[in-house]
Amino acid sequence: MSKKVTGKAFDAKIFKRLMGFAKNYRWQFFVGTLSAILLSLVSVAKPILLQEIVNNYFENKDKDGLLYFSLLMCGFLLAEVFLQFIFIYKVNWLGQHIIKDIRVKLQKHMLQFKMAYFDQSSVGKLVTRLVSDTETIAQFFGGGLFMIISDFLKMFVVALVMLWMNWKLALIAFIILPILVYATKVFQIAIKSAFQDVRSQVANLNGFVQERVTGMNIVQLFNREKIEYENFVKINEKHKKAHVRTVWYYSIFFPIAEILSSIAVGLLVWFGGLDVVNNGGTNAGEIIAFIMMSQMLFRPLRQIADKFNTLQMGMVAGDRVFEILDTESQIAKTGNVEATHFAGDIKFKKVHFSYIKGEEVLKGISFNVKAGETVAIVGATGAGKSTIINLVNRFYEIDSGEICIDNHNIEQYTLPSLRKEIAVVLQDVFLFSDSIYNNIVLSNNEITLEEVKKAAKEIGIHDFIMSLPNNYLYNVKERGVMLSSGQRQLIAFLRAYVSKPSVLILDEATSSIDSYSEKLIQKATDKITKHQTSIIIAHRLTTVKKADKIIVMDQGGIVEQGSHLELLKKDGYYKNLYNMQFANEIA
Template sequence: MAKVTGKVFDVSLFKRLLFYTNPYKLTLYFVAIAAILLSVFAIARPILLKITVDDYILTKDKHGLLIYVLFMLGFLILEVIFQFLFVFYANWLGQSIIKDIRQKLFNHMLNFKMAYYDKSSVGRLVTRAVSDIETIASIFSQGLFVIIADLLKMLVVMGVMLWMSWKLSLIVFAILPLIIYATRVFQKAMKSAFEEVRAQISNLNSFVQERVTGMKIVQLFSREETEYKNFKSINEKHKQGWLKTVWYNSIFFPIPELANAVAVGLVVWYGGLMAATSDTVDVGEILAFIMMIGMLFRPLRQIADKFNTLQMGMVAAGRVFSILDTESKIEDDGKLSSIDIKGNITFKDVHFSYVEDEEVLHGISFEVKQGQTVAIVGATGAGKSTIINLLNRFYEIDSGTIYIDDINIEEVKLAALRAKIAVVLQDVFMFADTILNNITLENPAITRETVIKAAKQIGVHDFIMSLPNNYDYNVKERGGMLSSGQRQLISFLRAYVTNPRILILDEATSSVDSYSEQLIQNATDTITKGRTSIVIAHRLATIKKADTIIVMDAGNIVEQGSHTELLQIEKGYYRNLYEVQFIQQETA
């Protein structure tokens, strides 16, 4: 999160925000001009009021009175028109800027390493991309330009006051330092308060997102009461954060109103005495001063209020820019943007660690020939899934080299590399969309006809046609309308339609029923035919059919060979694994 810098206004951060106004310079200039004109139109009313009272009401000039009333009406109409244009285009500018920032942020997040997401809360990232960015818009729509307009209005009002009567002006100005000092203290207090508010909002979003996502676990283990208590605690902190801002507002906002009342009273008292005893002050001036005092003091309160908005937007901007400044992406410096591979894979002395100095792969080396099916087995944490993560370059290796057809994968553009590799995971993620879109992922190169043909080839067409709206069936969030076996079948089809040269199956049949397993096994036989395949599985049938089995333990390859060859190793790791686990499956 952004840190409290102690500054009421972070100029460097604001300059960075202004960079995003470059495509909208004309709108920016118009809003600035409208702010200037609004101050002119506003001050015209008290001046016209003074002239109307002194020159036409007191002299009973009906014709002149009508003319000046029409003048006042005209300036009022102009003020309303420009106020509308000012508000509309200031908001339009704010929304346009955050649209650009949000797009840049999302694109930046799309290219983060998987390691970044391993350590980051989804709820916090969602808060940054949605709530925080929306708050940035208020800098332009409710903060910056409103403050500028109010400051201009105050400067013009002070000039007109001095022009009319310097004595009455000094009475009003004598009260200003009190309000300015109170405003300054208020702004500093609110800066810290809003930091806390944004932090609590982020915590709340993160907590709710995780519990809603994991609601099944919460209910399975009867954690409802515990999680409710935890939520109450976080919600209370969120409330206290907001109450701190309410407390500061409650203290500050009566001060300008009190100052306004005192200033009006003093002007009426002193101006009335001068009007009654001499001709140095006119009645029209007193009325104009009463109107201008409100125009001078009210913006001070509004400026403080809008400064709160500005500060909250700046805090949000700091948090968003902290993500934009995060360098956590795989270097995509490869020069090969298109490759026609056969499917040979070579790992050569590959070392890797998720956490520095905690190596999980200890210099592994192996080869997979074109068209071969290789199974990787081993206990949980042995490094099986890490291998496929490295092949797809989701993580950077510490040392060593990975080749595809004698080409170092670091020499290939990420998009080109991953276009040749398809992965079917155990935990299938599906979007809240139709089955067709979940298969094609809206790739225009993959037509409905292609999908249907592929579905028939791997034996899942009948299953899809049995669903309401078949290929247009909406699976809802995370594919909740389908069973785990059905989601697996969709993931197989998703991989198959991309026509990959290398196929990876990461424990894709470990949690499905026997009927779905048979369908998946048939699908596996179809989609692995003629392709280089890496299979991470516990199912005996898949492993026995593999050309080569790589046995891993604690980040090392301890055995390698065919099913028959590995069973012949006395006291071998694979043989022991087979006897303990696989024989149980055969006799089950």
């Protein structure tokens, strides 16, 4: 976390925000609170009844009275069990429903973030916020807040009953309270810092494991198993130390609390016993009742310290979740024009863009793509080709200039409708752990399986899919590991094809596939790009040569534009690129 530990054991601002999520569940909140109140009243009946039994029925050997009060005590015990069930069920039900709402809100918020946010954020840490931290917030309600309310009510009622029964014995018991309260306060402040460190180390550990598991092929390819193992040991050691620190605080506080409560019991027995011996107003039943009530007074206080830590952990987790919810990293949704279907006229007008402020990637580029035209963009790695695709889809916001589609600035279109009309096939294809069919339609119920099969036949990949187990229902597993890179490209191309886009963008979609897959994609490319605006970033000569226009980029600027033959006539950048890369290709 970026925020430092303030030393406060309770953060009212975070508490208020967390409580705001309980507004939708007022009835459950009321039932949980009412059951806590009733529990505090029922629990104090046991020592009162026990005092009555000892003083009036043990000494008088009244069997009927003893049976009556014993049954009455059993009745109160059953009532306490029932109320305890209602209390535990309701508060945990409330906690789970609230974290469901928080997760939904957090996920919805994260889905709207700019790509720049994810470029700079650890996947593991974001997963920790969405899963682990929100689960900790559930404990804020289920194991923290209501438990504290219940314990405080119980302590308050017990204290009143003790004063009512024998104020002298009550004051003897209360002598220990200030010391225990002070110890609890110090413990709470210390443990909050420890818990913040624990959550931070959990996020670091999750982030490290997530990255290494995802990039395991790189780890093994470059023989980094030992190095990554040693790095993991270091991170895990920090994680262990953070937890041991919390254990240290617990191991100090609870023995102190136990000793103090034992001292209180000893004082009660000593003072009460002397009063009985001296024929004072105290009796044996009161001493027994006060011993029980002193435990009912001190035990919740010890538990409150523990439950308060659960409350603090929930607030620490809440602070981390709110940090993301408060992050403003969304693309500005100022557009109100609904894009239904683009003719496909695209214009870049003096567009400047930088991923990192002060380091321009695009340096005032301008070009036109006419409706129905196929434009190829070529250039060295890092020239800014892929950036153009990111900007057309508004994954990032430009620094200055203007991007227009059909004579409308793309900022005027609503973001969902803009992206719906643009299909992109990336070089690095991402497939979800799901069936081929679901990876193609992406949960779009408007696209049927029959439509997908028809499209697959049109671009020539139906036979390939039918050769797989379960055909279109074949599960490709995480990131599509069950398919080759070429097969993943074919699935991605079919995904773009069935969406029937107004604008098609291919980002080096044939750069990492075999010649057979390239022929299939080339066939589909010729079909889908016919009479449709297309932007193709590619190194393969076949695609580049057929383009209506070729834009040559270098170091964030456009150095040449023209058709393949026009550019070859110039003794420029494209011709040199052609001679180096494409001279051996056969048209």
